[in-house]
Amino acid sequence: MELWVKIPGEDMDWFAFLNSEGLHTQLIKGYVIGKFDYPESVEYNIADFPEDAEFYFVFWEYGGSATNTGVGVIVCDNRGEPFTPTEIYTTGHLANKIHAEFQEKCGHIIECTKHGQCWIFWVQADRIHDSISVSNKPVWHGNVKDLPNKYKHLQKAVNAAWKKANIYHCRKAVYIKEG
Numbered sequence: 001m002e003l004w005v006k007i008p009g010e011d012m013d014w015f016a017f018l019n020s021e022g023l024h025t026q027l028i029k030g031y032v033i034g035k036f037d038y039p040e041s042v043e044y045n046i047a048d049f050p051e052d053a054e055f056y057f058v059f060w061e062y063g064g065s066a067t068n069t070g071v072g073v074i075v076c077d078n079r080g081e082p083f084t085p086t087e088i089y090t091t092g093h094l095a096n097k098i099h100a101e102f103q104e105k106c107g108h109i110i111e112c113t114k115h116g117q118c119w120i121f122w123v124q125a126d127r128i129h130d131s132i133s134v135s136n137k138p139v140w141h142g143n144v145k146d147l148p149n150k151y152k153h154l155q156k157a158v159n160a161a162w163k164k165a166n167i168y169h170c171r172k173a174v175y176i177k178e179g
Contacts, residue, residue, distance in 0.1 A: 001109065002058040003036040003125060003134060007050055014050075055125045055132055056103050059083070063161075064096035064170025070114030072164025074175040075107045078122075080154040083107065084179040090172075100173035108139070108154060112161040116144040120154065 005023070007014050014032045018025045023034035063072040076082055087101040106124035120139040125132055140151055144162050147155060160175035167174070 001060070001123065003132075004056055004058060004103075005034050005036070005049070006054045006056070007032045007034075008052050049127070049132075055127065056105050057107070057123060057125070059102045059104060059107060059109065059123075060098045061085075061100040061102075061164075061173050061175060062096075062098040063164050064167050065114050065165055066096070066168070068114075070096075070165040070167075071111060072161040072166075072170070072174075073109065073111045074157055074161045074164060075102055075104070075109055076154070076157040076175065077104075077107060080108070080157045082157070082160075082175045082177040084177045085173065088173055088176070094171040095169035099170070100176050108157065110154065110157050110161040112144060112158065112165045114165045116162060118142060118144045118147070118158055118161065120151065120158070 005018070008031060010027055010030065011032060015025050015027060018032065018034040023036055025032065025034040059075040061074050064070060074082075083102040083104055085100040086103045089097070089099055089101075106122070109121045109123060110118065111121075112118045119141045122137045122139050123135070125134045140148065144158055147158055151158075157175060164170055164174045
């Protein structure tokens with residue numbers, strides 16, 4: 001996952017400032033965008049982002065299985081519903097690689113192994129005055145079959161991650177919203 005900022009306009013002062021703060025910055029038609037170097041959990045204190053700056057994560061669905069091992073990683077919203085991808089990968093070497101990319105402000109990351117171990121995380125970025133607080137919170141870990149009632153709203157997403165972890169040389173996304 002990556003954390004990005006998108007600032008409307010092609011302002012070279014913002015471009016230079018974000019570069020000086022260590023962001024990987026690009027000019028895209030009508031915007032200055034910057035990718036943060038993102039450790040597990042952090043607070044970014046960068047003064048005075050413009051009010052119309054947008055912060056979002058780039059998440060990926062990826063994984064699949066081999067003969068004895070496998071992992072599936074999917075992302076979903078707080079209700080367990082799939083996201084609409086910004087990119088679906090259909091060419092190149094896809095076996096057990098990235099199959100879909102999403103740009104969202106927050107979400108659950110669900111990782112399951114072929115043998116049913118599951119980890120659920122909640123990730124979000126909050127703007128607090130002139131800083132960004134990023135949290136990557138572990139929500140639950142255990143066996144897929146033991147998912148507590150408190151997280152039953154995520155059951156479809158957990159099942160999708162487990163399914164992906166068991167698809168031999170998986171080459172496609174399994175938990176996306178068409179749209």
